Amino acid sequence: MSDQSIRCECGHLNKEGTILCEACGKPIEGNQHIDGNDEKHVLEMRYEGSARRSQTYKRTFVDKTWAFFSSVKVGVWLIVITVVLSALGTVYPQEQFKNSPLPSSQFYVEEYGLTGQIFYQLGFHNMYSSWWYITLVALIGVSIIIASIDRYVPLRRALNNQKTKRHEVFVKRQRLVSKDNELNEDGVNKLKENLKSRRYKVYEDDGHVMAEKNRFSRWGPYVNHIGLIIILLASIFRMFEVMHVDDYVWVREGETRVIPSTNQEYYVENTGFVYEEYDPETQQQFSRALEDVDEPVPKNFQTNAVIYRTTEETLPGQEPELEEVTRGEIRLNQPVTFDGYALYQAGTQLEAEYDSMSFDVQLNDEVLGEFTFYSDEAPPEFHLEESDIMVSVDDWYPELEFTENGPSSFSKFPRNPGLIFSVENPDTGDSERFFYLQEDIIPLSEDNELVMNVTGVDRRSASGLTVKKDNTLPLFGLGAGIFMIGVVQGLYWYHRRVWIHPKGEGVYHIGVHTNKNWYGMKQELEKITEDTNVQEFEDQQELK
Amino acid sequence: MDFYVLSSTFLYITFFVYLIATAFFGMTLGNNRDENKKSKATKLAMTFTIIGFASHLTAYIFRWVEAGHIPVSNMFEYITFFGLMLVLCFIVIHFVYGIPALGLVALPIAIVIIGYGSMFPQEVSPLVPSLQSHWLYIHVTLVGLAQAILAISFIAGLLFLIVKVDQTVRNKETTFLEIIIYAVLSTVGFIILSTGFGAMDYEATFIQEADGYQYEIEYDKPALFQPNNSELMTEDRFNSGLETPAWMQGIDAGKKLNTLTLSLLAGLLLYGLVRLMLKGKRIGASLQNKFGKINPDVVDDVMYRSIAIGFPLFTLGGLIFAAIWAQEAWGRFWGWDPKEVWALITWLFYAVFLHLRLTRGWHGKKSAWLAVIGFVIIMFNLIVINLVIAGLHSYAS
Numbered sequence: 001m002s003d004q005s006i007r008c009e010c011g012h013l014n015k016e017g018t019i020l021c022e023a024c025g026k027p028i029e030g031n032q033h034i035d036g037n038d039e040k041h042v043l044e045m046r047y048e049g050s051a052r053r054s055q056t057y058k059r060t061f062v063d064k065t066w067a068f069f070s071s072v073k074v075g076v077w078l079i080v081i082t083v084v085l086s087a088l089g090t091v092y093p094q095e096q097f098k099n100s101p102l103p104s105s106q107f108y109v110e111e112y113g114l115t116g117q118i119f120y121q122l123g124f125h126n127m128y129s130s131w132w133y134i135t136l137v138a139l140i141g142v143s144i145i146i147a148s149i150d151r152y153v154p155l156r157r158a159l160n161n162q163k164t165k166r167h168e169v170f171v172k173r174q175r176l177v178s179k180d181n182e183l184n185e186d187g188v189n190k191l192k193e194n195l196k197s198r199r200y201k202v203y204e205d206d207g208h209v210m211a212e213k214n215r216f217s218r219w220g221p222y223v224n225h226i227g228l229i230i231i232l233l234a235s236i237f238r239m240f241e242v243m244h245v246d247d248y249v250w251v252r253e254g255e256t257r258v259i260p261s262t263n264q265e266y267y268v269e270n271t272g273f274v275y276e277e278y279d280p281e282t283q284q285q286f287s288r289a290l291e292d293v294d295e296p297v298p299k300n301f302q303t304n305a306v307i308y309r310t311t312e313e314t315l316p317g318q319e320p321e322l323e324e325v326t327r328g329e330i331r332l333n334q335p336v337t338f339d340g341y342a343l344y345q346a347g348t349q350l351e352a353e354y355d356s357m358s359f360d361v362q363l364n365d366e367v368l369g370e371f372t373f374y375s376d377e378a379p380p381e382f383h384l385e386e387s388d389i390m391v392s393v394d395d396w397y398p399e400l401e402f403t404e405n406g407p408s409s410f411s412k413f414p415r416n417p418g419l420i421f422s423v424e425n426p427d428t429g430d431s432e433r434f435f436y437l438q439e440d441i442i443p444l445s446e447d448n449e450l451v452m453n454v455t456g457v458d459r460r461s462a463s464g465l466t467v468k469k470d471n472t473l474p475l476f477g478l479g480a481g482i483f484m485i486g487v488v489q490g491l492y493w494y495h496r497r498v499w500i501h502p503k504g505e506g507v508y509h510i511g512v513h514t515n516k517n518w519y520g521m522k523q524e525l526e527k528i529t530e531d532t533n534v535q536e537f538e539d540q541q542e543l544k
Numbered sequence: 545m546d547f548y549v550l551s552s553t554f555l556y557i558t559f560f561v562y563l564i565a566t567a568f569f570g571m572t573l574g575n576n577r578d579e580n581k582k583s584k585a586t587k588l589a590m591t592f593t594i595i596g597f598a599s600h601l602t603a604y605i606f607r608w609v610e611a612g613h614i615p616v617s618n619m620f621e622y623i624t625f626f627g628l629m630l631v632l633c634f635i636v637i638h639f640v641y642g643i644p645a646l647g648l649v650a651l652p653i654a655i656v657i658i659g660y661g662s663m664f665p666q667e668v669s670p671l672v673p674s675l676q677s678h679w680l681y682i683h684v685t686l687v688g689l690a691q692a693i694l695a696i697s698f699i700a701g702l703l704f705l706i707v708k709v710d711q712t713v714r715n716k717e718t719t720f721l722e723i724i725i726y727a728v729l730s731t732v733g734f735i736i737l738s739t740g741f742g743a744m745d746y747e748a749t750f751i752q753e754a755d756g757y758q759y760e761i762e763y764d765k766p767a768l769f770q771p772n773n774s775e776l777m778t779e780d781r782f783n784s785g786l787e788t789p790a791w792m793q794g795i796d797a798g799k800k801l802n803t804l805t806l807s808l809l810a811g812l813l814l815y816g817l818v819r820l821m822l823k824g825k826r827i828g829a830s831l832q833n834k835f836g837k838i839n840p841d842v843v844d845d846v847m848y849r850s851i852a853i854g855f856p857l858f859t860l861g862g863l864i865f866a867a868i869w870a871q872e873a874w875g876r877f878w879g880w881d882p883k884e885v886w887a888l889i890t891w892l893f894y895a896v897f898l899h900l901r902l903t904r905g906w907h908g909k910k911s912a913w914l915a916v917i918g919f920v921i922i923m924f925n926l927i928v929i930n931l932v933i934a935g936l937h938s939y940a941s
Binding site for chain 2: 046072073075076079080082083086087089090094096097112113115128221246278283285286288289290292297298299300301331332333334335342344346466468470473476480483484487488491492516517518519
């Protein structure tokens with residue numbers, strides 16, 4: 001392709017498709033339509049008039065694809081489509097938030113009618129993990145990469161090749177110009193001095209002066225795009241199961257359970273669950289708000305947890321030997337972390353289960369003995385030592401329900417315990433039966449002489465903990481950091497150049513370019529031209 | 545000392561001081577006033593703005609003292625904070641650019657925003673466990689500040705449009721401008737209705753039957769739309785007999801629809817009245833006459849600059865810090881919760897704005913319209929996502 005390159009009259013060899021000579025800035029004939037310079041006076045300086053691949057080659061399929069993705073217009077459209085779809089996805093809850101036992105195929109139509117049905121059938125209920133949404137984001141990624149390379153490479157070359165000595169046309173067709181200034185040597189020196197004190201680097205060649213500062217600002221967009229690419233790569237990595245762990249475990253108070261997704265290596269013990277509510281009496285400032293709500297406002301959900309690790313390989317069925325790794329209080333916003341894992345407070349079943357129920361047995365107002373039934377042990381009988389009486393547990397229903405076939409248990413969890421006892425009457429030798437349900441005792445026969453009482457119950461909470469490990473976090477952090485650096489670099493510094501062009505006989509044109517913030521540039525020019533007789537700059541592109 | 549009462553009192557004072565400041569900003573315009581008088585009016589206007597801001601800040605600090613935590617935990621508190629930041633940004637912009645006309649747009653918008661926020665329950669609520677984090681101080685406040693800065697771009701954009709839209713004939717742009725003005729007037733309508741009926745202690749109770757249950761619903765405004773399948777229980781209360789359609793979800797759907805419709809009607813009434821006073825002239829057109837000569841380049845620069853500052857701050861506060869907090873609270877830094885999605889939408893939108901402006905040269909009016917759309921997105925996230933589409937982040941309930 002080098003045979004197509006163009007030699008400028010200044011001697012510099014430019015690549016095919018160059019619009020402004022990289023060295024002297026003279027518009028290259030035949031290429032001015034590319035940046036629209038043929039239709040306006042002010043030169044398009046966005047990419048320094050450099051030869052962008054996308055604007056130069058448009059023949060092959062690869063060229064066309066490249067040109068398509070390098071277009072900002074295409075990128076913007078991709079973003080706009082993503083924005084519109086993302087917004088539509090929030091019209092109804094996503095499947096993960098639907099909070100209903102109904103399957104999605106019924107939930108959306110029953111809850112939201114026809115529009116819900118459409119929402120479901122278009123797959124909007126799983127929008128953000130759908131193949132088309134991911135594809136769209138991937139296309140944005142491709143667009144970011146191609147558009148950045150297409151601009152960065154030639155822009156860098158053009159800025160590296162720029163010469164101090166510019167063509168007169170280039171200077172006069174800058175947006176801010178001051179033409180035909182009569183300056184003596186002192187005047188030019190004063191200008192240079194002012195420029196230097198404004199932190200410009202001043203170059204000189206054959207009477208031509210170029211002052212430049214903050215060129216690095218031009219790389220800001222490419223830096224922030226690298227940040228975005230890293231974030232997108234991180235999201236791709238995150239799609240692989242090995243990169244992250246996401247699991248859930250319920251642990252009752254006093255219970256020790258294996259933490260799922262840790263290869264049976266870690267165990268968690270719940271040594272106590274703490275639930276606190278706001279009290280309008282002690283916290284007066286909230287009394288108005290607390291009076292307004294029917295339900296108490298929770299203040300704290302906390303699991304006191306101990307984390308253990310198995311000391312060696314345990315065979316199936318064998319009790320593992322555990323050593324403590326760490327302990328801590330898991331609250332919302334305060335996970336406990338160990339070895340890259342984190343446990344988060346995620347759910348509670350507050351006092352939902354009965355840990356134990358205590359009873360006494362009386363005969364003629366005389367206590368024959370007391371016993372406590374522990375749900376987890378569920379012993380078949382008790383021996384009351386004081387009176388040498390046996391209490392046998394005939395039936396144990398952890399979660400009692402009544403079906404057509406009589407009482408049965410819905411689950412093995414003691415959420416609504418039911419017990420049927422047989423107690424031997426020491427006087428008659430008869431067996432008398434009692435039914436415990438809902439913290440009360442019902443004698444199963446009117447002839448019972450014994451009296452059984454519930455003396456206390458002890459309930460326990462279960463704590464739901466999410467188990468997380470995410471190896472992609474550092475990558476996301478890196479991407480976000482680079483993005484922020486790039487944005488700041490590109491937005492808060494401005495690449496500014498001033499060309500002082502001698503026309504001869506003490507007459508100078510001054511052309512000024514800044515990549516953005518012309519308002520600030522104009523203010524700076526007042527400082528730069530201080531104590532010189534440079535005429536006011538003309539803005540050749542002011543908003544009218 | 546009851547800091548709660550003090551805080552409310554200062555907020556009232558703020559409201560009136562901002563009104564006075566607006567009046568003085570009004571005097572900075574006009575053709576038959578000489579420069580000297582104008583600058584005097586500007587000075588007075590700025591003095592009152594700063595007094596108002598000080599009072600606003602005092603109200604905010606008193607509330608903070610009372611609550612014991614930073615007041616950004618419900619709609620009223622967040623909107624008050626947003627308004628506070630908006631006025632702060634305007635003051636800063638004024639000292640950099642010195643465009644009094646900007647005050648004449650910024651302050652009324654700030655007043656309407658604060659007024660709107662004040663219609664929400666103002667009790668000091670305790671922090672629920674999910675909000676008990678130092679990230680509340682960092683994430684929410686930074687988002688509030690960033691959104692306020694982005695709102696400045698809307699205000700500058702609106703000013704630009706008021707001055708630059710061709711008002712000689714009716715066209716698309718004049719219509720959209722009138723719609724923006726109408727939206728602001730509807731918000732004013734909502735404030736007037738809420739305050740008015742609130743002062744009257746208006747109450748109408750409906751009993752709604754849904755899913756075999758009976759719900760009692762209290763209306764604080766006359767019912768143009770009663771709840772679906774409901775009956776009015778209070779005597780002597782207005783009831784149009786129109787029912788809220790059944791497909792509108794939620795127990796308060798009827799109440800929300802009713803308030804929205806009433807506000808839009810009140811807005812229409814206000815809009816009509818103003819048009820009548822202007823002898824039928826478009827409001828935008830008569831504003832254009834008033835605003836006279838403003839340097840459009842400078843206003844355009846304010847618009848761009850506020851986005852150039854607001855966008856990175858929003859990225860940091862609304863996405864990065866938000867993600868860090870989400871990771872700490874829920875173990876996932878991103879979860880596609882509606883508010884998260886809308887934060888992403890806001891971010892993408894302003895990214896588009898910057899691309900169009902910096903690489904495709906969208907300046908002036910095109911930029912101004914984009915700034916308006918950006919503000920609509922922010923308000924949508926603030927109001928609709930909180931009140932209609934409830935999610936994890938929702939302030940409602």
